[in-house]
Amino acid sequence: MEQKKKKDITNESYLQTVFRRFRRHRLAMVSLVLLTVLVGAAILAPWIAPYDPNAIVGTFSGAPCPEHWLGTDQIGRDVLSRLLYAMRISLLVGVLATLISTVIGVMLGLVAGYFGGIPDMIIMRFTDMVMSFPYILLVLVAAAIFRPGLWNIILILGFVDWPGIARLVRGNVLNLRETNFVKGSIVSGMPVRHILFSEILPNTVAPILVYATSVLALSMLDEAALSFLGQGVQPPTASLGNMLNGAQSLTVLTTQPWLWIPAGLLIVILVMAINFIGDALRDALDPNSR
């Protein structure tokens, strides 16, 4: 420990500092490796999946065997191949929903925090309204209305997840507005666009990034829950949630665990890895920690 402290860190760049701190979080490093492997497998699914995910290639509900490592499902599709493609879909939903909600949240937060007054009041009251609805209920109702489907789920999750980010950004903007460099820019008559996007936004990227990882984890969990209830991604497209849907039948639950346990475990591993990385990022990006 003493040895490491003596290492010269005076000339370190910001990113190096962040990475040095990030590495101290062992579980996050493990998660990062794991997540890289899983995301790689998901992206490469068309090349590494042993079978076509929607083709019938074996017996109905076959147990795991050398040809089908994780067995086959009720209509004879290869579970491992479907799992790889399902991971793709679930990651896609999570990433896009997070992007949409982050953009909406950042925009509304910037406007509310910077301009204050009436726009602030309207935006924040609207945020309160969206936050007051029990989240899952809102998503379920929306999914039922707009017909469940891949793109609708992405949009719904994206349009429901933003209030947290909006509040966070607004709070940070309120603080940054009081700093001298922003006050200086205002006095010297810099355009608002420049102050918002080139001065305020870069200084609040770190907390947004941390928050976005938790939104990513949450939206992947929500996609899984929705698809599990049959209100999310629709078959034959496989998603990690709708692969668990079959486990609502008793025969699958009791006698064919290979049909639901791998999909569930994969969700847990993905979400947990994302959460650990978010946790390590929070520590690494915090300017108050050493």
Add this chain to the structure above:
Amino acid sequence: MYKYILKRILIAIPVLIGITIIDYVIMCMAGSPLAMMQGPRVSEAALEAKKIALGLDQPVYIQYFVWLGQLLHGNLGYSIKSYQPVSEMIASHLGPTLLLMGVSLIVSLILAVPSGIYSAIHQYEKGDYAVVTMSFLGSSIPGFFLSLLLIYVFTVKLGWLPSSGMTTLGTAGSAGDVAAHMVMPVLVLSFSMAGSNIRYIRSAVLEILQQDYLRTAKAKGIGRFRVINKHALRNALVPIVTVIGMEIPMLFGGAVIIEQVFSWPGLGLMTMSAISSRDYPVIMGVCLLSAVVVLVANLVTDILYALVDPTISLN
């Protein structure tokens, strides 16, 4: 203080009105409940009569005001499907949900408060790592997957616990029977809630442990036990109050899925069936009820927060 409470309430009112409007707009976009009744056996005239009977021939905003006016008289309307009053339906399903939520809230606090404080006091020790890892697992495992695992182990393999309903079919349902049915749903709900709460309480207590007054208390030499129990825990009340406030909306949401998996005869199960049959008045009623509960919970949290922590400025 009164001014603060009054101000919070005044802010809550427009939010509440906004909620009813959003709610109504979403429901209108859902499409007509008449579409569900359509079929070769239903004549056009009968549909038309039904439309007028349900007030669906009026413009949307008039329908909204009619509904709002009824609401102020305590009338939430009638279910389109079963013709029961919505308020009655909610009342009859509220009990099981409140029971499930209440017990889960208590269990999750019993899990989260001691382990959060323990892991803060023992920061960076093995016990701390174990607690934090468990809490991450709690907030990363989907409730329905944990439910399926529990059902697989305790119902299918061991046969110890019943997996659906609130009482065994055909029996009156003794307290013990209900308790047995509750074990798994409560475990799932409280485990996932405790997950995020443990970390929240842990970081709040860590912050308290760094305060000057704790250093003073330690310097007085009153002993580790009294430092923590007399000085740290009392201040840890603030984050615990916040946690309870945060849990209530989470409970409402979590209950929908868990009730579905365990066929628990509560609001969640009723809402899911209302959603699939597009029973607007019922969905509206449940959404409104839950939004009001969440608003009131936030309000009470804010007020309690101000009471517990005198340093919070009231403006």
